[in-house]
Amino acid sequence: MNSPDPDHAGTTHFGFREVPTAQKQKLVGEVFSSVAAKYDLMNDAMSLGIHRVWKRYFVATxxxxxxxxxxxLAGGTGDIAALLRERVGQTGELVLGDINGEMLRVGRDRMTNRGNVRGFEYVQCNAEALPFPDASFDLVTIAFGLRNVTDKDAGLREMYRVLKVGGQARVLEFSEVKADWFKPIYDFHSFKVLPKLGKLFAGDADSYQYLAESIRQHPPQDILKSMMETAGFARCDYKNLSAGIVAIHTGYKV
Structure with a gap:
C-alpha cells in the first residue's frame, strides 16, 4: 500500500493557484464540505444537467x-453506486469511498432514504492510500473526482493495486473540449456563468470558481491514458462524450 507523505515538499495547483502540495488536500476538502449539500445543483450547473446522462452511460458500459x-471512489452523494446496484444484484457489494466526510454523509443518508441499505459500505479514505488489501475489487470507478486528487499517479496506482486480475478501472471526468467553435462558449459558461450560479443558489462563488479552474488543470485525454498505462493498466482507452466536455477512460489489470 502506498502511503503519501503529508510533509512532501513542492507546490501543486489548486485551480489556477499554486499552493504547497501538503495544503491541497485541506483546501479541496473545504470546497467539498461547502458544496456537499448542493452537490447535485453543482453538477447540474456545470453540465447543464447532462451529467445524469453521462453517469448512466458510464455505468451501462x-x-x-x-x-x-x-x-x-469519490463516491460523493451515491449517484454512481445507486446505478451500479441494479447491475451487481443482491449478492454484489458496493463500497463508496470518499475523502470528504460531509460528502460521504450526504451519500449515506440519500441511499438510506431510497431504501438502498443492503450491500453498501461507506469508507472515508484517501485515494492515494486506499485501506484495502490487494486484489479486493472486480471494478473500481471514480467519477468527477480524479481531478481533485493531489497525486493522481498515486491514485491510479492504488486503483490498480486493489483490482483483481481481469478487473476493470473506469474514470469519468471533465476533459479537454475538442470542438474549437465550442471552446469560447464553454469558457464563458465556466468562468462567467458558473460562479454566479454558485453565488445565487449555494452562496459560494469561490468553490464553483475553483471547480471550473480544476477542470482546466486536469490532464487531457491522451495524457491521462498514458498515466494509466504507466500505473500498470493494460488495454487503456478512452471515449469522449459531448465533444470532449467529459471523457471515460478505461483500463484493465491483466
Missing amino acids: AQVRKGDRILD
Missing part, C-alpha cells in the same frame, strides 16, 4: 456482473 464487488 462498465464491465459488471452479478455478485461483483465494486469500489466507487
Whole structure:
C-alpha cells in the first residue's frame, strides 16, 4: 500500500493557484464540505444537467456482473453506486469511498432514504492510500473526482493495486473540449456563468470558481491514458462524450 507523505515538499495547483502540495488536500476538502449539500445543483450547473446522462452511460458500459464487488471512489452523494446496484444484484457489494466526510454523509443518508441499505459500505479514505488489501475489487470507478486528487499517479496506482486480475478501472471526468467553435462558449459558461450560479443558489462563488479552474488543470485525454498505462493498466482507452466536455477512460489489470 502506498502511503503519501503529508510533509512532501513542492507546490501543486489548486485551480489556477499554486499552493504547497501538503495544503491541497485541506483546501479541496473545504470546497467539498461547502458544496456537499448542493452537490447535485453543482453538477447540474456545470453540465447543464447532462451529467445524469453521462453517469448512466458510464455505468451501462462498465464491465459488471452479478455478485461483483465494486469500489466507487469519490463516491460523493451515491449517484454512481445507486446505478451500479441494479447491475451487481443482491449478492454484489458496493463500497463508496470518499475523502470528504460531509460528502460521504450526504451519500449515506440519500441511499438510506431510497431504501438502498443492503450491500453498501461507506469508507472515508484517501485515494492515494486506499485501506484495502490487494486484489479486493472486480471494478473500481471514480467519477468527477480524479481531478481533485493531489497525486493522481498515486491514485491510479492504488486503483490498480486493489483490482483483481481481469478487473476493470473506469474514470469519468471533465476533459479537454475538442470542438474549437465550442471552446469560447464553454469558457464563458465556466468562468462567467458558473460562479454566479454558485453565488445565487449555494452562496459560494469561490468553490464553483475553483471547480471550473480544476477542470482546466486536469490532464487531457491522451495524457491521462498514458498515466494509466504507466500505473500498470493494460488495454487503456478512452471515449469522449459531448465533444470532449467529459471523457471515460478505461483500463484493465491483466
